[in-house]
Amino acid sequence: MKDIATYQREALLNCSKDQFQRMGTQLIQRIANFNSTIKNHSLTTDKTALELNQMLAAFDLSEKGKDMEQLLPQITELLLHQSLFNGHPGFMGYITSSPNPIGALADL
Numbered sequence: 001m002k003d004i005a006t007y008q009r010e011a012l013l014n015c016s017k018d019q020f021q022r023m024g025t026q027l028i029q030r031i032a033n034f035n036s037t038i039k040n041h042s043l044t045t046d047k048t049a050l051e052l053n054q055m056l057a058a059f060d061l062s063e064k065g066k067d068m069e070q071l072l073p074q075i076t077e078l079l080l081h082q083s084l085f086n087g088h089p090g091f092m093g094y095i096t097s098s099p100n101p102i103g104a105l106a107d108l
Contacts, residue, residue: 015068020101023072027108030073034080035087043090045082052082068102075106 015023045052055078060066085091 015102019069020105023069024105024108027072027076027105030076030080031108038085038088041085041088043088044084047082055082072105 047055059071059074061071084093086093
């Protein structure tokens with residue numbers, strides 16, 4: 001049997017059509033802005049795995065979860081600047097995608 005906190009977390013993953021479109025549009029704008037300068041960035045970050053884990057741990061993710069519209073811009077900025085840039089002209093690799101709607105936005 002699921003507890004209340006589990007239901008709350010699952011509810012936070014659900015979004016309306018309007019919310020999905022709004023978050024998707026904002027995310028695409030952020031990615032487009034970043035991609036216009038990606039060739040000026042290094043292919044990957046110089047951070048260690050420990051440093052990246054500490055950066056992720058700094059996010060305030062409670063047991064009840066966090067609103068997607070608050071979290072998406074923050075995590076996008078982290079990933080855009082601390083990632084292996086598969087859109088970089090020097091990147092050569094294979095990428096898989098997620099079938100979940102919020103996962104698809106995350107993959108963007």
